[in-house]
Amino acid sequence: xxxxxxxxxxxxxxxxxxxxxxxxxxxxxxxxxxxxxxxxxxxxxxxxxxxxxxxxxxxxxxxxxxxxxxxxxxxxxxxxxxxxxxxxxxxxxxxxxxxxxxxxxxxxxxxxxxxxxxxxxxxxxxxxxxxxxxxxxxxxxxxxxxxxxxxxxxxxxxxxxxxxxxxxxxxxxxxxxxxxxxxxxxxxxxxxxxxxxxxxxxxxxxxxxxxxxxxxxxxxxxxxxxxxxxxxxxxxxxxxxx
Amino acid sequence: xxxxxxxxxxxxxxxxxxxxxxxxxxxxxxxxxxxxxxxxxxxxxxxxxxxxxxxxxxxxxxxxxxxxxxxxxxxxxxxxxxxxxxxxxxxxxxxxxxxxxxxxxxxxxxxxxxxxxxxxxxxxxxxxxxxxxxxxxxxxxxxxxxxxxxxxxxxxxxxxxxxxxxxxxxxxxxxxxxxxxxxxxxxxxxxxxxxxxxxxxxxxxxxxxxxxxxxxxxxxxxxxxxxxxxxxxxxxxxxxxx
Numbered sequence: 387x388x389x390x391x392x393x394x395x396x397x398x399x400x401x402x403x404x405x406x407x408x409x410x411x412x413x414x415x416x417x418x419x420x421x422x423x424x425x426x427x428x429x430x431x432x433x434x435x436x437x438x439x440x441x442x443x444x445x446x447x448x449x450x451x452x453x454x455x456x457x458x459x460x461x462x463x464x465x466x467x468x469x470x471x472x473x474x475x476x477x478x479x480x481x482x483x484x485x486x487x488x489x490x491x492x493x494x495x496x497x498x499x500x501x502x503x504x505x506x507x508x509x510x511x512x513x514x515x516x517x518x519x520x521x522x523x524x525x526x527x528x529x530x531x532x533x534x535x536x537x538x539x540x541x542x543x544x545x546x547x548x549x550x551x552x553x554x555x556x557x558x559x560x561x562x563x564x565x566x567x568x569x570x571x572x573x574x575x576x577x578x579x580x581x582x583x584x585x586x587x588x589x590x591x592x593x594x595x596x597x598x599x600x601x602x603x604x605x606x607x608x609x610x611x612x613x614x615x616x617x618x619x620x621x622x623x624x625x626x627x628x
Numbered sequence: 629x630x631x632x633x634x635x636x637x638x639x640x641x642x643x644x645x646x647x648x649x650x651x652x653x654x655x656x657x658x659x660x661x662x663x664x665x666x667x668x669x670x671x672x673x674x675x676x677x678x679x680x681x682x683x684x685x686x687x688x689x690x691x692x693x694x695x696x697x698x699x700x701x702x703x704x705x706x707x708x709x710x711x712x713x714x715x716x717x718x719x720x721x722x723x724x725x726x727x728x729x730x731x732x733x734x735x736x737x738x739x740x741x742x743x744x745x746x747x748x749x750x751x752x753x754x755x756x757x758x759x760x761x762x763x764x765x766x767x768x769x770x771x772x773x774x775x776x777x778x779x780x781x782x783x784x785x786x787x788x789x790x791x792x793x794x795x796x797x798x799x800x801x802x803x804x805x806x807x808x809x810x811x812x813x814x815x816x817x818x819x820x821x822x823x824x825x826x827x828x829x830x831x832x833x834x835x836x837x838x839x840x841x842x843x844x845x846x847x848x849x850x851x852x853x854x855x856x857x858x859x860x861x862x863x864x865x866x867x868x869x870x
Contacts, residue, residue, distance in 0.1 A: 464709070464711040476697070477701065487706075488635075490631060491631055491635040491710050492631065492710050493631060494634050
């Protein structure tokens with residue numbers, strides 16, 4: 387097994403004259419939960435969009451699940467589950483139909499049992515006939531996660547997935563991620579502004595600031611120098627600003 | 629690609645916009661049948677074919693509904709991350725749109741003919757009328773498709789429902805009115821290049837004044853233009869930030 391399931395090397399992204407990502411290099415260890423931390427506009431979503439193929443990098447390269455050429459990367463994206471920005475759903479279709487479309491796009495056939503099993507996993511079984519537009523934001527997030535999980539990915543890339551979740555929903559979501567990581571051996575890359583949440587699950591961290599990756603560090607190393615992730619982040623940003 | 633096609637057909641079956649547009653067109657056409665505008669069914673079919681502006685506007689509206697949904701919902705992310713090339717996504721969307729446009733024409737023509745047959749009666753033998761209607765419909769379909777591809781192009785480059793509808797409706801009015809005006813104001817319209825335009829050829833099909841040479845010339849030019857438009861759309865779509 388390769389040491390890193392996802393690697394990004396010197397990635398740059400320019401929108402006009404604005405450099406959104408500057409020489410970002412990061413490595414996500416296989417089997418880890420990688421927390422990507424950064425303020426608004428740091429470039430987290432842009433990085434995820436490039437990984438998903440929605441946007442193209444200006445320069446730099448990446449290795450996704452051992453693939454490094456463009457053609458291989460396009461194929462290997464099948465092994466990654468993405469949940470980027472707001473939930474991407476068909477609002478006029480039911481919860482189940484949203485899953486069916488994903489199944490058809492992925493393998494060309496519907497699997498009712500698999501869809502129901504995934505809904506059970508994210509706790510949306512009771513809403514399976516509801517139209518997506520009638521779901522609450524938290525439920526939409528869960529449905530988005532169900533779509534991302536439907537094809538049993540090796541890696542999950544989640545951009546602020548706990549937005550809109552109530553406290554119980556957040557706890558359930560955290561437990562679900564830990565379960566997926568432990569039982570299904572899914573590596574997870576997750577961005578969040580809620581540092582307390584990340585502290586409970588992440589094994590590795592990357593800190594993005596104004597398009598630059600300031601540091602990559604493992605969870606045990608953080609607690610050698612600080613008592614919480616929040617303090618570590620505060621100190622690090624204080625040092626950086628000075 | 630087949631998986632994408634299956635998913636697109638699944639979405640198409642659940643999309644009611646094509647039926648709402650067809651129903652609206654049928655209602656509008658039905659008003660002229662029941663207010664005594666036409667003397668018989670032959671006259672009604674001839675006028676519906678000659679006055680094709682309603683179909684073109686319907687295509688413009690349908691382009692806004694059917695071609696941009698994946699971009700406004702952001703569900704295009706799934707098609708991309710499941711290992712499909714952007715060109716394939718474009719091609720499948722185009723097929724779905726053309727299928728919808730075909731249903732709009734065929735359903736409208738069929739219901740309109742049945743209504744006028746019941747309300748107005750026929751002066752010629754029914755089999756002759758059917759042969760005329762089916763032949764005219766089949767000959768006109770490729771020309772309608774060629775026009776529809778232009779609206780599809782607008783949908784792909786703007787990726788916004790209302791903008792697509794706005795541009796397409798404006799272009800269809802300008803394109804049809806000005807082309808016809810220019811064609812009929814010429815001293816020798818039969819020798820002008822405008823005779824190869826689909827908007828000039830369409831009324832000729834229903835009036836049965838069609839020249840085979842001009843028709844095939846129009847089809848060849850339409851195919852050529854459609855290939856150019858789709859290629860340009862693919863190049864733009866490949867570079868697009870989704």
